[in-house]
Amino acid sequence: MHSNSILNQLLTLLLCSLTTFSYALTYIGQSIEKDSKWYKQQGPYIITIDLSIYKGATLEIEPGTQIFFAKETFMTVAGNLIAKGRQSQKIRFAGLNGTDWGGFVFTRDCNDYNPTTKEGVCFEYCRFEGSGTQPTHLIQSKGCKIQIHACQITHCYTAILLERQAECWLSNSVIEHCNRAIDVKNTSIATIEKNKMTGCNSIRLGGTTTFKNNILKKFTGQGRHSGLVVWMKGGGKIRIINNQFIRFDAYAFKLEKTSNRSTLILQNNNFRHNHSNLKLSRQYFNKGNFSIKENNFFNYRNHHVSIFGPKPKNNSAPLQLAANYWGKSSLEKLIKNTVDNSEAPLPKLDVVFTPLSTKAN
Numbered sequence: 001m002h003s004n005s006i007l008n009q010l011l012t013l014l015l016c017s018l019t020t021f022s023y024a025l026t027y028i029g030q031s032i033e034k035d036s037k038w039y040k041q042q043g044p045y046i047i048t049i050d051l052s053i054y055k056g057a058t059l060e061i062e063p064g065t066q067i068f069f070a071k072e073t074f075m076t077v078a079g080n081l082i083a084k085g086r087q088s089q090k091i092r093f094a095g096l097n098g099t100d101w102g103g104f105v106f107t108r109d110c111n112d113y114n115p116t117t118k119e120g121v122c123f124e125y126c127r128f129e130g131s132g133t134q135p136t137h138l139i140q141s142k143g144c145k146i147q148i149h150a151c152q153i154t155h156c157y158t159a160i161l162l163e164r165q166a167e168c169w170l171s172n173s174v175i176e177h178c179n180r181a182i183d184v185k186n187t188s189i190a191t192i193e194k195n196k197m198t199g200c201n202s203i204r205l206g207g208t209t210t211f212k213n214n215i216l217k218k219f220t221g222q223g224r225h226s227g228l229v230v231w232m233k234g235g236g237k238i239r240i241i242n243n244q245f246i247r248f249d250a251y252a253f254k255l256e257k258t259s260n261r262s263t264l265i266l267q268n269n270n271f272r273h274n275h276s277n278l279k280l281s282r283q284y285f286n287k288g289n290f291s292i293k294e295n296n297f298f299n300y301r302n303h304h305v306s307i308f309g310p311k312p313k314n315n316s317a318p319l320q321l322a323a324n325y326w327g328k329s330s331l332e333k334l335i336k337n338t339v340d341n342s343e344a345p346l347p348k349l350d351v352v353f354t355p356l357s358t359k360a361n
Helices: 002-021 331-336
Strands: 026-028 036-038 045-047 051-053 058-061 066-069 075-077 080-084 091-095 104-106 122-124 126-129 137-142 145-149 152-154 158-163 167-171 174-176 180-184 189-193 196-198 202-205 208-212 215-217 227-231 236-241 244-246 251-257 262-267 270-272 276-281 289-293 303-308 319-324 339-341 351-355
Touching: 075 080, 137 145, 158 167, 180 189, 331 351
Parallel strands: 026 045, 036 058, 045 066, 051 075, 058 080, 066 091, 075 104, 080 122, 091 126, 104 137, 122 145, 126 152, 137 158, 145 167, 152 174, 158 180, 167 189, 174 196, 180 202, 189 208, 196 215, 202 227, 208 236, 215 244, 227 251, 236 262, 244 270, 251 276, 262 289, 276 303, 289 319, 303 339, 319 351
Antiparallel strands: none
């Protein structure tokens, strides 16, 4: 009787094991012209062509589904893509056997995400895996409004590119080991909140962007533009508030370009253990409305502030660094250790510091 019980238990374990590792394969070799749904039990799905979701069609992906792209293939979305996983059943997108793949392109004809109704193009609890240098743009929106929530993006060149009046809501997500985590072009809009970005090289913000409550850690210092770079060629408003900048190998924040119609606010952020905290263009730091206030610059490995670029002929006003906490540096030491790399002959340092005696909230 006892031996029969053991035998039954072994048979049960064997059946469970076979059930766990049995799966189907579904090959996708044509574009989606009508409403479709992909199911976990019918996956993994293998995309063998450059796939399009046509305008008016919806593709819905069930939680836990795995999707693999054949070499250099990509997906273009002119309709609607709903990929809503769960915390315990993430939807996975990757190259087949780790190969290079082309990511997602969302066109202006897509079914725009609506944050009020919570309908339209969206990714929730998804994992995207690049091959290192590919996809060049894993998620590229050309005028589409998309939501990305609680997702993970790893090992690509650019994780998210927004252009041509695109809009994106990115929240509670993780971006790791991508050269550029986010690129918001002028005329586009982004709300980027409560994300973690680690092991990347840069973020570039233009257009109108709210960037708050994010943790940025261990960014590399490769190339001319690393760290969080503001590059505003036109109007727009960028608010960088309540973020953590930790262990950047070069500059944590870089002001590259603004215009007279730009508004830029850098407020209530914490800077810790960075090579340098601020790199500011002398030519542009007094263009538009630029405010750096109530930040905590706890320490630095090289210097707090670096100035670069030519001085405008028609603008001699100094940069006013309003009340910020600069760690234990005295005002004299702060001025002495601020580096001016402007064109020779070097002009007088045009920075006015107003230190806070205590840390900002």
